[in-house]
Amino acid sequence: MDLPKYKDIVQAHERIRPYIHKTPVLTSKSINEITGCELFFKCENFQKVGAFKFRGACNSVFRPRLKELSRGVATHSSGNHAAALALAAKMRGIPSYIVMPENAPEIKINAVLNYGGKITFCKPTNEAREKELEKIIEKTGALLVHPYNNFNVIAGQGTSAKELMEEISSLDTIIAPVGGGGLLSGTCLAGHGMDPEINIYGAEPKGAADAQLSLKTGKIEPSINPVTIADGLLTSLGSLTFQIIKTHISEILTVKESSIVDAMKMAWERMKIVIEPSAAVSLAAIIENKNVFRNSRTGIILSGGNISMENASGFIIKRPG
Amino acid sequence: MDLPKYKDIVQAHERIRPYIHKTPVLTSKSINEITGCELFFKCENFQKVGAFKFRGACNSVFRPRLKELSRGVATHSSGNHAAALALAAKMRGIPSYIVMPENAPEIKINAVLNYGGKITFCKPTNEAREKELEKIIEKTGALLVHPYNNFNVIAGQGTSAKELMEEISSLDTIIAPVGGGGLLSGTCLAGHGMDPEINIYGAEPKGAADAQLSLKTGKIEPSINPVTIADGLLTSLGSLTFQIIKTHISEILTVKESSIVDAMKMAWERMKIVIEPSAAVSLAAIIENKNVFRNSRTGIILSGGNISMENASGFIIKRPG
Numbered sequence: 001m002d003l004p005k006y007k008d009i010v011q012a013h014e015r016i017r018p019y020i021h022k023t024p025v026l027t028s029k030s031i032n033e034i035t036g037c038e039l040f041f042k043c044e045n046f047q048k049v050g051a052f053k054f055r056g057a058c059n060s061v062f063r064p065r066l067k068e069l070s071r072g073v074a075t076h077s078s079g080n081h082a083a084a085l086a087l088a089a090k091m092r093g094i095p096s097y098i099v100m101p102e103n104a105p106e107i108k109i110n111a112v113l114n115y116g117g118k119i120t121f122c123k124p125t126n127e128a129r130e131k132e133l134e135k136i137i138e139k140t141g142a143l144l145v146h147p148y149n150n151f152n153v154i155a156g157q158g159t160s161a162k163e164l165m166e167e168i169s170s171l172d173t174i175i176a177p178v179g180g181g182g183l184l185s186g187t188c189l190a191g192h193g194m195d196p197e198i199n200i201y202g203a204e205p206k207g208a209a210d211a212q213l214s215l216k217t218g219k220i221e222p223s224i225n226p227v228t229i230a231d232g233l234l235t236s237l238g239s240l241t242f243q244i245i246k247t248h249i250s251e252i253l254t255v256k257e258s259s260i261v262d263a264m265k266m267a268w269e270r271m272k273i274v275i276e277p278s279a280a281v282s283l284a285a286i287i288e289n290k291n292v293f294r295n296s297r298t299g300i301i302l303s304g305g306n307i308s309m310e311n312a313s314g315f316i317i318k319r320p321g
Numbered sequence: 322m323d324l325p326k327y328k329d330i331v332q333a334h335e336r337i338r339p340y341i342h343k344t345p346v347l348t349s350k351s352i353n354e355i356t357g358c359e360l361f362f363k364c365e366n367f368q369k370v371g372a373f374k375f376r377g378a379c380n381s382v383f384r385p386r387l388k389e390l391s392r393g394v395a396t397h398s399s400g401n402h403a404a405a406l407a408l409a410a411k412m413r414g415i416p417s418y419i420v421m422p423e424n425a426p427e428i429k430i431n432a433v434l435n436y437g438g439k440i441t442f443c444k445p446t447n448e449a450r451e452k453e454l455e456k457i458i459e460k461t462g463a464l465l466v467h468p469y470n471n472f473n474v475i476a477g478q479g480t481s482a483k484e485l486m487e488e489i490s491s492l493d494t495i496i497a498p499v500g501g502g503g504l505l506s507g508t509c510l511a512g513h514g515m516d517p518e519i520n521i522y523g524a525e526p527k528g529a530a531d532a533q534l535s536l537k538t539g540k541i542e543p544s545i546n547p548v549t550i551a552d553g554l555l556t557s558l559g560s561l562t563f564q565i566i567k568t569h570i571s572e573i574l575t576v577k578e579s580s581i582v583d584a585m586k587m588a589w590e591r592m593k594i595v596i597e598p599s600a601a602v603s604l605a606a607i608i609e610n611k612n613v614f615r616n617s618r619t620g621i622i623l624s625g626g627n628i629s630m631e632n633a634s635g636f637i638i639k640r641p642g
Contacts, residue, residue, distance in 0.1 A: 046347075309637050
């Protein structure tokens with residue numbers, strides 16, 4: 001298995017630097033007081049398309065030579081990866097083909113169309129998605145860019161932790177959410193590439209704890225009927241991401257839904273920033289495990305900010321247990 | 322009348338620099354496309370206590386010599402100025418006395434208590450506030466720090482525009498919301514102190530358009546029964562702020578309530594930041610007056626971010642006309 005290494009993240013960073021935002025690192029004295037540690041928030045909610053996904057998508061469309069890409073790129077996604085790939089492809093001047101479930105939110109569909117992505121709708125099942133994507137790749141000759149189990153995508157996602165550690169010296173710990181594992185595995189490679197002694201944690205909802213289970217059983221466990229408001233963390237690990245994560249990770253921490261909401265609200269009230277539930281999971285893990293992080297300098301990757309005000313307030317008012 | 326000048330803002334900035342946040346300047350490509358101009362958002366929602374008010378409060382408690390302040394500072398406020406003055410006084414190591422209406426929101430009361438402010442509650446009328454404040458000053462010998470009609474407060478508020486113009490060169494225009502006029506008059510002094518040709522606009526809700534009226538009639542018009550969700554902009558101008566504003570301002574633009582909500586939502590969705598209605602008024606003015614700002618480089622002071630998620634979503638869902 002050809003796994004990316006730290007040097008691939010360094011190269012990815014050089015490559016995508018002109019296209020991405022160098023996102024700011026924010027701190028909050030009052031959240032530090034609440035959690036008992038010193039937190040450095042890497043704000044990928046301010047990244048283009050509102051999520052870290054743009055880093056991996058960018059590396060995927062700018063790394064291959066143009067002639068390998070002349071027929072475009074293709075993926076299936078109902079979320080941030082779709083918009084990210086469409087925008088990256090537009091910047092490279094190549095077509096993008098996105099398979100989306102017919103019940104995808106209008107706001108996500110419009111984002112993809114806005115960036116010139118060509119959408120094919122399918123029934124909202126994994127099987128229908130993959131079949132449709134296969135057909136499109138056969139027809140167009142487009143290059144498949146998997147949302148997370150992809151060498152270039154992982155290397156691209158790792159550039160966020162690299163930027164964070166370049167800006168903030170001597171972190172003890174770094175934490176990122178885990179769904180398919182693209183962000184967390186990139187964070188592992190960057191983290192240990194820059195500091196072999198840094199502790200790296202993953203965070204996921206208790207209602208979608210397949211990554212924690214996979215580390216326990218030693219094989220990729222499927223994500224079966226996940227139940228969580230963190231809609232970016234529903235998928236299971238891939239062969240590449242599992243391999244990297246199990247080598248590097250200290251532990252995967254799981255959190256309650258109510259903690260995710262509390263963390264979203266804390267970011268709103270104390271930092272005046274909008275983070276999506278998947279991004280709030282890392283902060284929730286710190287709040288639920290204060291003893292693990294006490295007195296540490298901890299970097300926390302806020303993965304994205306794509307949530308409507310209506311949905312956010314719905315979560316706050318219901319506050320799922 | 323002893324009015325502050327640009328040099329007073331320069332001195333204020335030197336004085337308060339160790340205590341304030343140098344807030345970031347954000348941009349948004351998609352909002353630029355919508356408005357047809359290039360906007361630079363000065364994010365005072367990220368300032369300490371969540372609003373620009375901390376700048377003026379800080380200058381007020383750090384400018385006088387300690388012996389003039391040994392009996393503390395006092396003010397009446399139900400909003401951001403109360404928390405700002407309490408925190409600034411705590412940093413200087415002097416007591417602060419805050420008169421608050423008995424119906425002030427618990428979150429604001431707790432903020433003041435948190436910073437060690439001594440609260441006296443009063444009936445929620447202007448008369449009761451002022452009478453109570455007089456009594457306290459008489460009893461304690463504390464120095465009155467008016468929320469906006471105060472030399473040191475105005476000079477402090479001007480440091481936000483100064484920072485913005487130091488970071489972003491050759492702005493054509495700068496815009497700030499106007500309530501009592503502390504922020505706008507400080508912005509006037511900083512703006513024309515650094516660039517005599519810059520255009521300076523104020524923005525206020527149509528439901529609280531006393532500043533626009535005051536410029537028209539040439540005297541301070543009281544704010545009578547203002548109706549707006551922008552709860553930071555309910556007060557009328559003071560003698561100092563009126564004098565400065567009328568000398569420097571190009572125009573005061575007024576906006577509909579629905580535009581304020583749209584602007585708040587735009588900041589949430591496109592920038593992933595939380596701004597309070599009073600801060601959204603400036604962006605709303607640009608959206609309602611695209612012809613005035615077209616193709617300009619415009620600095621926009623986002624005054625604060627103190628709004629609960631519940632209130633924000635209530636505004637969005639109701640969307641007052």
